[in-house]
Amino acid sequence: MIKYIDADMSQALGYLPYGLAVGLPVAVFVVLLMNTVRKRKQKPPVKWVPVTVFCVYIAVMLAITFLSRESGSRSDVLDLKLFSTWGINDRNNAFVIENVLLFIPYGFLYCWNFPRKKRILRCTLLGAVTSLGIETMQLLTGRGYFQIDDIVTNTLGALIGGLLYAGCSALGRFCMRTAAKSKVRDNLKAAKEEEETRV
Numbered sequence: 001m002i003k004y005i006d007a008d009m010s011q012a013l014g015y016l017p018y019g020l021a022v023g024l025p026v027a028v029f030v031v032l033l034m035n036t037v038r039k040r041k042q043k044p045p046v047k048w049v050p051v052t053v054f055c056v057y058i059a060v061m062l063a064i065t066f067l068s069r070e071s072g073s074r075s076d077v078l079d080l081k082l083f084s085t086w087g088i089n090d091r092n093n094a095f096v097i098e099n100v101l102l103f104i105p106y107g108f109l110y111c112w113n114f115p116r117k118k119r120i121l122r123c124t125l126l127g128a129v130t131s132l133g134i135e136t137m138q139l140l141t142g143r144g145y146f147q148i149d150d151i152v153t154n155t156l157g158a159l160i161g162g163l164l165y166a167g168c169s170a171l172g173r174f175c176m177r178t179a180a181k182s183k184v185r186d187n188l189k190a191a192k193e194e195e196e197t198r199v
Contacts, residue, residue, distance in 0.1 A: 004094035009101075015063040016056075023056030030055060046113075054109040061102060065134050066143050077145040085149045099153035100160065103127050107161020111169075120162035127158025 027048075035045040079085075085092045110123035131154035138144030 001090040001094045001097070004091055005097060005101075008094065008098055011068075012060070012064050015060045015067070018063050018067070019056045019060035023059035024052065026059070027052040027055035050109065050113045054113050057105050057109055061106070062134075064102070065138065066141070077147075078139065079145060079147040079149070082148055082152065085147060096149065096153055099150050100157040103131065103154040103157030104161040104164065106130070106154075107158035107163075108165045109161070110158070111162050111165035120159070120166060123162040124155060124159045128155040130158075131155060 031046060031048055031051050034051075038045055086096050087093070106127050107120075107123045110126065111119045114122070116122070128151060131151045134154075135144070135146045135150055139146035
């Protein structure tokens, strides 16, 4: 199973140039548009890096889910049975895990771009809606099978990504607080030593 995942991940990286070619111009357009709107509303501008990374990721994800297969190459399959793809063979098990992995960046990058309350819930729900849209388009274009398992695993990936972002944010805040406390202690110690030398 690991060999399938490794091979598929290597193939997915081949879509990175496409993601950069499409995602970067889209990111420029999105940031300029959002900042124009936010300026009128007297809100702070959005940051370039999170939006750019998110746009590149979305472009790569769409390339993987649509451009990796020819239109009509998959028969019209509507699989609404839950967990029908797991346990058949290593190839199918790899697909299940890859569907989770595909959406982990989605959840992480969504939370990075939209640091609001209930962002984990929102990124999970939006991940489910995005996955549903992808599955529907794959069914309509014949570029993939509509499987409820894919929606569930993609949604799980978005949730994991959101939780990872929350964990990284909490760790970052903890490190900053620890560093600030350490600096205060050092300053107090230095001031005390200076006072003692004067005495």
